[in-house]
Amino acid sequence: MSPKSLLPLALVAALAGSPALSASAAGPRLLAPQFVPVTAAAADQAALLRLAERLRRLEEDGLDPRHYDIPPDGLAASDPQGHQAALLAAAGEALEDLLHGRARRMRGRVDIERDPAAHPLAPWLTELATAAEPAAVIERAATLHPEAPVLRRELARLRAIAAAGGHVPVPADGGTIEPGTTDPRRIPALRARLGVDEPALVAGAAAASPHYDPALVEAVKRFQAAEGLEPDGRVGRLTLAALNRPVEARILQLRVALDMRRGLARPVAERRIEVNVPDYRLRLIEEDGRVSLDMAVIVGRATRQTPVLRTRLTAVMFNPPWGVPQRNAREDLLPRLRRDPRAVMEGGFRIYAVAGGARVEIDPTTVDWHSVSAQRFPYVIRQDPGEANALGRIKFVMPNEEDIFLHDTPDRHLFRRAARAFSSGCIRLEQPMELLEAALWGTPGWDRARASRAIAARSTSSVQLARSIPVRLHYTTVTVEGGNSVRIRPDIYGLDEAYVRAMDAPRQSQRRVAAVDSSVAAVPAAGR
Template sequence: MRLLQRISLALAVVFTLGVAGAPVSAQVTAFKQAIAEAAAKDAALAAFYKARNYKPIWTGRLGKDSQRRRAFLAALAKAGDHGLPVKRYDPAAIKASLKAAKTGRDRGRLEVEMSRMFLQYASDIRSGVVNPHSIDSGMVRKVVRWDRLQTLVAFEKSSASRFIKKLAPSTPEYLRLMKEKLKLEKQIGRGGYGPKVKAASLKPGASGASVVALRNRLVAMGYLKRSASQTYDAKLQKAVQLFQLDHGLPTDGVAGKSTMAEINKPAEYRLQSIIVAMERERWFNQPRGKRHILVNLTDFTAKIIDNGKVTFITRSVVGKNESDRRTPEFSDVMEFMIVNPTWNVPRSIATKEYLPLLKRNPNAVGHLRLTDSRGRVVNRGAVDFSQYNERNFPFNLKQPPSRGNALGLVKFMFPNPYNIYLHDTPSKNLFNRNVRAFSHGCIRLQKPFEFAYALLAKQVSNPQEYFQAVLKTGRETKIDLKEPVPVHLIYRTAISKPKGGMEYRRDIYGRDAKIFRALSKAGVALRAVRG
């Protein structure tokens, strides 16, 4: 704050007294000329200042300019709280420019630089520091960036402090993440979670130094009250179960290999996850819909959310961790469901997985129909599959509606360029796994019928009876949703809990690690707050 006060005082002196020894008219002319030159290569800045006849919004003598300076500098002082790259808009740079400002031209260049810095900060805190598309091909979410010219125009007409305050996401999730980030930074300042547990695994009844280390880490994480016990007793077992629940692990109360790996992750690693989650929340800084479907890929769940509350939840299976199977992240709108669907085998699967089988045995995958480009069934015995490859294979493969259909008995459609949708599956056993990344990219649901009932409840009086009647026909049937529902496929390894605390999930596709590397390269740094 002392730095901000010195900067504000310096600004007041420079901009109130002007440049000693220079005629006022000459100062004004040089000032405006400097603004025009400094803004020339930036279309938004050039248009903004030209429209206002090169009058300042930061460096003028008017009270509003002073208010803007104070509000902006105060915001920059808290940029680190948001996990932003502080050095990208360092107030110290402004101070240095002030000390060097000797002429009207100096002030003009500083005026444009402050606007440029403000636009950078506004974009970073509202829509994210880095571009997801440049980090991972699976992050295809459309990030909304404000028009830079309109941002400046709106800022100039608004209360500076209120405008800046509204830039950051106002979602409960973002606010809770920032609160937990500050708590974790203080924890790191106190030394983190303490020494790692050296034992590979521990069970109830165990005792010794490793049990003490386990107890101390759980105390530091907030799962256990301090005690002098050296035994893996009932209290420690319960603490382990709570930890497991918050980390998506089987809640058996045994600190096995997977649980111990998560317990031993340092506080700095968790802080990285929170910072990445805040960046993701900035990318997702848009209306989600009063009713929407939320699929968190790392959590292997699909939820229906009404007015901010979860009204339905089911387990899910997501894409396998392979280059062509990972489920992408994006938002779209669910428009309809298809009961008793036909599975039109994607070409990539047909040529990469089934064509090699057909080459060895033309009667392989007999549950699939071979059709030509006109949809006519082709006699397999008349086809020499050996002459075809991934590029020239001219046929399609289809699986008619049935309980054994790869899509199960219903699929939920939100037409998108990635051919991703939610659907039933005959492979029910996969839902018993803890990590459920097995599909070719689409989202499989454990309770697809109940999911359908919840969606149809808004448009029919007895959704279960209605759905079952359609299902029993055995015919492929499209059911339109009278009110389309937004669908958001997200990827969060750090999730805040409404009543305080955090949940963490594994970085199944390695995307969060890539994001943090990009943020670090942009200047984002971990902090340790002491005292």
């Protein structure tokens, strides 16, 4: 083929840095092809057909090839210049999505911060247009993120399982399956389900065994550990739900995971706190990337979601009172007041009414709580500091519009649970003293010993941190462990479903889909 070829005008404009790009909801997009002659070291026809074949395999990267108007190979014979131009236009759009993410702007998803300047499109388009093997350019863009190859392998594995009919369901009725039990209906199904990943479990006569034997128990424990469940070998409600989660749901989450990692901005170059909401974990990460603190957390339940946000930890309060948000008062405390107002009062709660423009404390035992409307709740409730206080002994202040903070909790037993979405939106900490010690570092006159004395004083006090710490609450259901193992957590708030809808929307409607679907992330959160 001659080095003089035809390329899309928008592609040429992009190479030259021209503003001849269209703006859409997902960011700048290539315009409809218009052709002008340019000089380029064009690929030969066979290489162009390999490029077309690679574009048809974009599903390996979590993208839908149907979005890219890939021309049929037959066009190469009847109109070689038109075929090349259309193919490069399709490849240019795919390249942009692989570099910067297809769902580029999701309202409310401040946890996904992309930096197109980190991988500027124009040089890649130049290479695509001039490379002898343009398919290799697409492949390199698809694997820029170091976790992409691992995620792609897992995606291919799960798609193979789906093509073969999916996972064998394990009957959920009949209660918990205990180690050592016999169940001719459920044990073979359990063995077959886990045998997809561990073929040795279903080898030979063992496949039909109704006994929950030690080898199968150990396989269940490995599955539970991979799912973030307590690895006790007991197959109860949560383990059954994880076993029976459709493989298609996991495929969806892997597609999102691949796209979320594209074009990300570099992490802030300072010590920072990262809370992964669906993983129920907080990590303190040092400037060099080392994780110096890793703990379990409790996050908001589905009806009171912990929002994704970026803020800074600026202060610590000792023995904090809790000003109960109205939603918590209406939905949580009013039913308790109707049952036993004295028990609520003994829990340190004070009830206030407004009379003559002044706030007046009232005795909750004198109110007919059954006649109080939850829709027009007329009282203000505050909980005194103390052992029963919902915020525990320490509150970590990080200013934000959602009034979300990190805090201690008296409900320590909840950290033993595998799924920990119990709060009203704020983050409860498994190791508050360890985070306190780290946060106070560099604040003159403060250390763990002085903080312990402030807590023991039982009076409310606070300290401004000398060095505020960036805090990022993010929503990442798929993580790569040890560099080669993929862990997929349940999509507890449905944000992955919203994300994939934005990915699969036509370009012209991505603004609407992103705005509507990501509003799931904006469910009001308040309280503790």
